[in-house]
Amino acid sequence: MTEKIAVLGAGSWGTVLANLLTENQLEVALWTHKPAQVPEINEQHTNQHYLPDFKLHEALHATADLAAAVKDATVILFVVPTNAIRSVATQVSALLDETQRPIIAHAAKGLELGTKLRVSQVLEAVLPAGRYQGPVVISGPSHAEDVATRDITTLTAAAADEAVAKKVQQLFMNDYFRLYTNTDVIGVEYGAALKNVIAIGAGALHGLGYGDNTKAALMTRGLAEITRLGVKMGANPMTFIGLSGVGDLIVTCTSVHSRNWRAGNALGQGQKLPEVLANMGMVVEGVSTAKVVHELAEQQQCEMPISNAIYQVLYQGAPIKTVITDLMAREGKAESDFGVTLQVVPNKV
């Protein structure tokens, strides 16, 4: 059976993934909800707003017709921001019949506002059971700008059914793009979502002029609280030392390509949040995720001091210097005091 991949979302990541799959000689339909993007991608072979000066593969085909994109697709990959997943999945839901059974995959990194659900949970809630395989989560340290220039990149393809994850792994792999399978969907999704909040903090520290010790402290203690919440929610702690955990935390906390880091950097330099978001012109997932994490941490009675400090800056107008002073004034702790039992569940290899 020939493979057809429908990539839903023509922003930076959707466009680059669709381009890569086209390079891998697969039939790809890149769906955009903005009809004006279609001639630009199909005729100029560019997506200037999201990937300035990047030339797309000439065989990459964009469409604004969702039914045409999804028709006969063997894989449907959602690459819209987390808070748009439900509405796009609802539209797709009406298009899936009993025979097609495509693999559903997503590459979004966030938690849904209001419901606090992971993206795969939103997909499972909306899509008709029995009419698809998966969902598969694609995650890991991977800025679109670097993948566009074929920088060597490693990711995770996670699914409860490893055979479905393996199928996705094979479709994406090439000489610069390597995927590892994982069965810990919960851990992969929490690692991906929570690191964006910490990356806003890393950018803010940079904007304020803090040095490398401070940034390493933030990343390490950030990972501790990501793991703490993730394990409470059912994740395997080992996942957080993998690509979708520490790997993505490193790249997002250190790269100028990261929208979360750049937003934090601008806040650290004194800009206000509405101005920062308006200037970005792309999604900054960590902003809404910070709100969800704040609510989830309260609900789960999970200590998340750094994420909570970032929430206070974003939503309560707290000065960054003040929240840093407060973090440093907390009572001394044991590094081993994780607040949860870390029970390692070996992944199937």
Ligand SMILES: NC(=O)C1=CN([C@@H]2O[C@H](COP(=O)(O)OP(=O)(O)OC[C@H]3O[C@@H](n4cnc5c(N)ncnc54)[C@H](OP(=O)(O)O)[C@@H]3O)[C@@H](O)[C@H]2O)C=CC1
């Ligand atoms: N960029 C990256 O390097 C990476 C991003 N990701 C994740 O991928 C997801 C998407 O990010 P990214 O591509 O960067 O985001 P962008 O902001 O670059 O693009 C988002 C795209 O989704 C479209 N969109 C927004 N809302 C809707 C909707 N309701 N229906 C249909 N389309 C919609 C936007 O359209 P419009 O132009 O109209 O706004 C735009 O085309 C995020 O969760 C992100 O964390 C993961 C790994 C790497």
Ligand SMILES: O=C(CO)COP(=O)(O)O
């Ligand atoms: O997840 C990413 C890289 O792995 C992209 O991060 P940003 O959304 O902060 O750009």
